[in-house]
Amino acid sequence: MDNGKSVLSDPEARRFLAEILDEEGLDVVYSLLDREATDEEIAEETGIKINTVRRVLYKLYDYRLASYVRTKDTEIGWYIYTWKLDLKRIYDLIKLRKQRLLEELTRELESMKDRVFFACRKDEKYVPFEEASELQFRCPVCEGVLEYVDSEERMRQLQEEIERLQKELSNGHY
Numbered sequence: 001m002d003n004g005k006s007v008l009s010d011p012e013a014r015r016f017l018a019e020i021l022d023e024e025g026l027d028v029v030y031s032l033l034d035r036e037a038t039d040e041e042i043a044e045e046t047g048i049k050i051n052t053v054r055r056v057l058y059k060l061y062d063y064r065l066a067s068y069v070r071t072k073d074t075e076i077g078w079y080i081y082t083w084k085l086d087l088k089r090i091y092d093l094i095k096l097r098k099q100r101l102l103e104e105l106t107r108e109l110e111s112m113k114d115r116v117f118f119a120c121r122k123d124e125k126y127v128p129f130e131e132a133s134e135l136q137f138r139c140p141v142c143e144g145v146l147e148y149v150d151s152e153e154r155m156r157q158l159q160e161e162i163e164r165l166q167k168e169l170s171n172g173h174y
């Protein structure tokens with residue numbers, strides 16, 4: 001059963017997990033690799049509190065990175081939750097995130113084309129000429145003087161980032 005190990009050898013996938021989980025969360029993931037287990041078994045084996053284990057599992061479930069089967073223990077009459085990972089879905093999540101970022105950056109780049117921008121020395125807020133002139137060249141954040149900024153550099157950065165994302169999306173695992 002491979003429901004995670006191969007995924008965890010990918011640095012990008014590992015980074016994604018580290019972003020959504022803390023260290024104990026990662027321990028829960030590792031203890032559930034390539035098998036099924038109940039929340040109680042995981043807690044017992046890892047020494048992590050049962051409530052923390054459950055919180056991690058439900059977080060994984062929210063991302064559809066884990067699923068459970070509920071069965072009733074006929075002796076004690078309680079429900080037992082047996083969990084398993086589905087880490088391959090990380091690739092879908094990473095792809096979705098990159099697509100969103102790509103759209104955002106493309107929009108930003110488009111909105112910067114053929115426009116002149118102003119900014120104060122302190123804040124990083126770019127104000128287009130029309131707006132700057134209405135503000136009488138005072139920064140909307142700190143009221144400092146708005147000066148002309150060369151947006152070529154920012155546009156070049158955006159273009160590079162866009163190209164990198166497009167390349168990654170066209171030859172990733174996706």
Ligand SMILES: [Zn+2]
Pocket residue numbers: 120121122123139140141142143144
């Ligand atoms: Zn300012």
